[in-house]
Amino acid sequence: MKIAILGATGLVGRTMLNLIEGRPWVTGDPVLLSSDRGAGTKLDFNGRSLECREVSANSFQDVDVALFSAGGRTSKTWAPVAAGAGAWVVDNSSAFRMTEGVPLVVPEINGQLVSWPEGNSGGIIANPNCSTIQIAMAVAPLDQAFGVTEAHVTTLQAVSGAGQAAVVELEHQEQGRPANNDGAFDRQIFRNAIPAIGDGLEDGSYEEETKVVRELRKILGRSADLAVSCTATRVPVVTGHSAAVRLVCDKPVDLKQAATVLSRFPGVEIDPDPHGFLTPLEVAGTTTVHVGRLRKDPDNPHALLMWVVADNLLKGAAWNAVQIAELLAGESPQ
Ligand SMILES: NC(=O)c1ccc[n+]([C@@H]2O[C@H](COP(=O)([O-])OP(=O)(O)OC[C@H]3O[C@@H](n4cnc5c(N)ncnc54)[C@H](OP(=O)(O)O)[C@@H]3O)[C@@H](O)[C@H]2O)c1
Incomplete structure (x- = not known):
């Protein structure tokens, strides 16, 4: 699966990047995204240096799973864009946690709520509060x-x-x-x-x-x-x-x-x-x-x-989100 991380320069985003290193379900290099402040930051992934870019409307093309950890306002702006482009957004902010129809997932408890619907269209899954x-x-x-x-x-x-x-x-x-x-x-x-x-x-x-x-x-x-x-x-x-x-x-x-x-x-x-x-x-x-x-x-x-x-930063945020991505990988129609 092609992965994007929005908030890649932050504490949670960096932890996510470390956690997905070497995972067999990650295809190619992840797309690393931030605001204009963090754009240009170099981050290591599998021994290579990747550059973070400012998030834009084109950032989510061909992305299967977008891990968001850039605050609620950023999620409200960009999660619908990413989901509209066909990605599954795993959102660490509180923006959609209580939204009806958005699953709030701790994989060990209710991981069965994660499923890749027919037609491979994207959507939003919320990561709970830490x-x-x-x-x-x-x-x-x-x-x-x-x-x-x-x-x-x-x-x-x-x-x-x-x-x-x-x-x-x-x-x-x-x-x-x-x-x-x-x-x-x-x-x-x-x-x-x-x-x-x-x-x-x-x-x-x-x-x-x-x-x-x-x-x-x-x-x-x-x-x-x-x-x-x-x-x-x-x-x-x-x-x-x-x-x-x-x-x-x-x-x-x-x-x-x-x-x-x-x-x-x-x-x-x-x-x-x-x-x-x-x-x-x-x-x-x-x-x-x-x-x-x-x-x-x-x-x-x-x-x-x-x-x-x-x-x-791990079970309270990045690890729980990566576990959800892993469930999606098991469900992925690709
Ligand atoms: N820390 C935790 O334990 C924890 C636990 C659960 C959930 N969360 C949630 O995860 C999110 C991030 O937490 P964090 O601890 O990683 O925060 P952080 O260290 O302050 O990092 C924030 C990240 O968000 C990016 N960002 C901020 N505003 C943005 C914008 N307008 N557009 C694009 N990117 C933007 C920042 O990029 P720049 O480099 O460009 O500023 C940075 O990458 C928050 O929603 C938080 O509530 C955190």
């Missing part, structure tokens, strides 16, 4: 086993989740230098924690929290019968999101069974010791979702608590 992906991976097997009725989440999200400029901002604050970008964060992030990600909404939540609530329900095929709450925080970690999760279930929870279903779920690793856990530093660079601190709520036999960590 925190939502790892939370959904841990909740899905427990939902199957015990019927989850409530999910209450507090996230601790790495700065790389806000892009390259945010990583630079943390580095500058660590070095005591003034920020030299247009300010990824409203408050100091170094030695701090900020309980606000995205715009503040009328109901008192922030955008990121609403994404977790809505997207978790959509991925699990649930509606308001699944009560979800989320407090999303940004912490001075470079890579790796963490989430403290409390679930309430229909059935009383058996801890051994919970550990077993999690260990059998593809893409999830579990430390069954209630005192066991991994940290963001330890999962950075891996594609798995790690569950630790798995324990029962002492006051409620239907409730359990856990700590869920994953690399936000």
Whole structure:
């Protein structure tokens, strides 16, 4: 399949490019795209140096799969153009995630939604929010086993989740230098924690929290019968999101069974010791979702608590998107 990457110069785009190196389903060199700022940037692919170009109406000719990670506004402009040219867009932004008819896919959970329709016409598949992906991976097997009725989440999200400029901002604050970008964060992030990600909404939540609530329900095929709450925080970690999760279930929870279903779920690793856990530093660079601190709520036999960590640039973004492309490759009529 001919691949394009829009946002190829960004943190997620570069990670995607690394991940597709050597994949047998990638035909020729990928088309690397950015805005006019990144045009001309040279990026390595399979030992060769490829040049990134400014995205244009002609960028998607002959492209089978276009991996988008250039923000919501860019996706709204270019995803219909790419899909109209016959490509499948796997979109990392929030632009189409809640659009009816657009599948929101975590391959291990609902990969069956990915199919290449007759006539080889393109379309849009949405990649979920980075925190939502790892939370959904841990909740899905427990939902199957015990019927989850409530999910209450507090996230601790790495700065790389806000892009390259945010990583630079943390580095500058660590070095005591003034920020030299247009300010990824409203408050100091170094030695701090900020309980606000995205715009503040009328109901008192922030955008990121609403994404977790809505997207978790959509991925699990649930509606308001699944009560979800989320407090999303940004912490001075470079890579790796963490989430403290409390679930309430229909059935009383058996801890051994919970550990077993999690260990059998593809893409999830579990430390069954209630005192066991991994940290963001330890999962950075891996594609798995790690569950630790798995324990029962002492006051409620239907409730359990856990700590869920994953690399936000890999399973939270680029790896999940490449897995979707891989599903398309299996379905591709070519
Ligand atoms: N970082 C994460 O953990 C994560 C996780 C899930 C989803 N996402 C989503 O993925 C997207 C990118 O994230 P990132 O972390 O890679 O951000 P980033 O490091 O800031 O990179 C942004 C990329 O988008 C390109 N871009 C920006 N405006 C553009 C425009 N008008 N036209 C064409 N290209 C444009 C940039 O190109 P230039 O070089 O030309 O500026 C750059 O390649 C966002 O939608 C984000 O919400 C990120």
